[in-house]
Amino acid sequence: MQRAGSERTAWVRGAGPTGSLAALALAEAGWRVHLLDPQTPEQLLQRRRAYALTHSTQELLIQLKLWKHLSSCCHPFRRLELHDRGSKASTLFSAPEAVGWIADHRPLQQHLLEACHQHKAVAMHLGTGSSPSPSPDDLQVIAEGANSSSRDALGIGFRGFRYRQSCLTVQVKLTTTSSSSDDTAWELFRPEGPLAVLPFGAGVAQVVWSAPQQRCQQRCELHPEAFLAALNQALPPAAQAEVLLDQPAWFPVEWRLAPRLGRGTTLLCGETAHRCHPVGGQGLNLCWRDVATLAALAQQPELGARQLVQRYGRRRWLDLIAVMIATDGLIRLFSNGHRLLLPIRRFGIALLDGIPALRRLSLNLATYGPVGMLLTGAWQRPNNQPP
Ligand SMILES: Cc1cc2nc3c(=O)[nH]c(=O)nc-3n(C[C@H](O)[C@H](O)[C@H](O)COP(=O)(O)OP(=O)(O)OC[C@H]3O[C@@H](n4cnc5c(N)ncnc54)[C@H](O)[C@@H]3O)c2cc1C
Structure with a gap:
């Protein structure tokens, strides 16, 4: 010793x-x-x-x-919008310094x-x-x-164990339709898996998109324009992607x-x-x-x-x-x-939203x-x- x-x-x-x-x-x-x-x-x-x-x-x-x-x-992001696409419920977390x-x-x-x-x-x-x-x-x-x-x-x-979902990550430039997009992160629960948009300044955001592995693979192989179209369908109107800043890549989730x-x-x-x-x-x-x-x-x-x-x-x-x-x-x-x-889910998110x-x-x-x-x-x- x-x-x-x-x-x-x-x-x-x-x-x-x-x-x-x-x-x-x-x-x-x-x-x-x-x-x-x-x-x-x-x-x-x-x-x-x-x-x-x-x-x-x-x-x-x-x-x-x-x-x-x-x-x-x-x-820092001061707002976190949480949406459940299945139940159509949503809530907003916010903090003055940073969430x-x-x-x-x-x-x-x-x-x-x-x-x-x-x-x-x-x-x-x-x-x-x-x-x-x-x-x-x-x-x-x-x-x-x-x-x-x-x-x-x-x-x-x-x-x-390994999840049936994998995770696709890509960096994008967001459109400036929302003045608060640099200040706001999103967590979207979708039936295929969660999708997060994480802003890190100057309109740039990391997208972390979970879905069944085969779908992640197929999306990674899409032409950039087709990929952006698919991504924007999944994203909320206030956080649309304008430009892909890197090649989408996926990794298994465990x-x-x-x-x-x-x-x-x-x-x-x-x-x-x-x-x-x-x-x-x-x-x-x-x-x-x-x-x-x-x-x-x-x-x-x-x-x-x-x-x-x-x-x-x-x-x-x-x-x-x-x-x-x-x-x-x-x-x-x-x-x-x-x-x-x-x-x-709807009831749980309504409780969160109300209290x-x-x-x-x-x-x-x-x-x-x-x-x-x-x-x-x-x-x-x-x-x-x-x-
Ligand atoms: C493709 C991919 C994308 C990801 N994207 C995200 C993301 O967007 N956001 C997020 O939050 N998380 C992401 N993650 C998860 C995140 O990367 C991990 O949570 C984080 O890297 C864990 O850090 P770590 O230092 O424990 O391990 P690691 O980052 O894996 O670091 C391990 C280090 O150990 C070294 N090493 C390996 N073997 C030896 C050895 N025998 N001797 C000495 N050194 C060794 C390696 O070279 C490496 O540098 C991603 C993971 C992957 C695989």
Whole structure:
């Protein structure tokens, strides 16, 4: 066991958004950190995607002194319109500062890698398969994404299932028919699957469009004009797409959870440990709540790597299971045109629309997860504001 007071060392495998943030959190807590990824920095930046970030994520970034820099690439949206196409019910969530933020992958990842590069406690080993070896007492953080080979080598499975729905993502320029389009995000529940429009400034938005896999594939192969026509039929009149800014791409959607979150001195973080449907924009926020727990435990000088891994597993379970069940429940409830469910959905959304406190509660639920909301007292915060 490492002696209390001696310098503690961590090895973070995977420099995606979760791994690079975990490296910074550990370095800020006084650990010496090695960050490893077979991809070069340029390859790490190349993904075309945008993330919805919640207030719980903002709080972590403030705590790690990163928000000041990252906020420049996080576009706030103050309105979230929710429509259920099946029951024709809708409601509007709003908050004076922000309901949430949308961040484009490239500048976000770039800021994180630069912050790692500048931190004197972080040694980066990117774009190389070779690196020094950890000692048995070092902490190992596996943030290698869903197809992690280290998780498999530890003998920890990744249980769950693949949805019949897949997810198509594309960036578009929206028409300016609505003056508030840059300020408004949409979540549309459609019988084939949810469709989200996430604005990230200058009229540009990320579309996340879930539908049966074959349909996603067919749509990706459409001529751009035909694709835009199909997309605009699905979008609300106030958020019509004018120009495609990249090639639509689809990826499979899964519900997967590792049955344990660590072994010995190694813990699993982010999509190595869990993967859920992108409905409600939970994905990266859930990954970064793993980092928030790791950051809190890393600050306790008396904890050796083994104890830290055990406590991390105990603290993360409830939140992960609650959020994953909730996202799956939303998909089962809304991705259909079941006649018996339509009145229930209509009634539920009418309740939300009529009772501001209920809207506030559900927004805080999506922000902090059921467990975090109860533990932090966030359920009573007005307008989704941080403490
Ligand atoms: C095609 C696609 C599109 C997506 N679009 C969106 C979107 O629009 N919005 C959204 O919110 N979410 C989206 N997601 C989900 C989102 O990308 C994930 O939630 C997020 O990337 C998880 O971050 P992570 O750091 O845990 O894993 P990853 O981002 O997968 O990062 C894992 C890193 O580990 C590295 N690695 C792998 N093996 C090793 C190893 N053996 N040793 C060291 N390093 C290793 C990889 O090179 C990679 O850099 C998308 C996912 C996919 C697959």
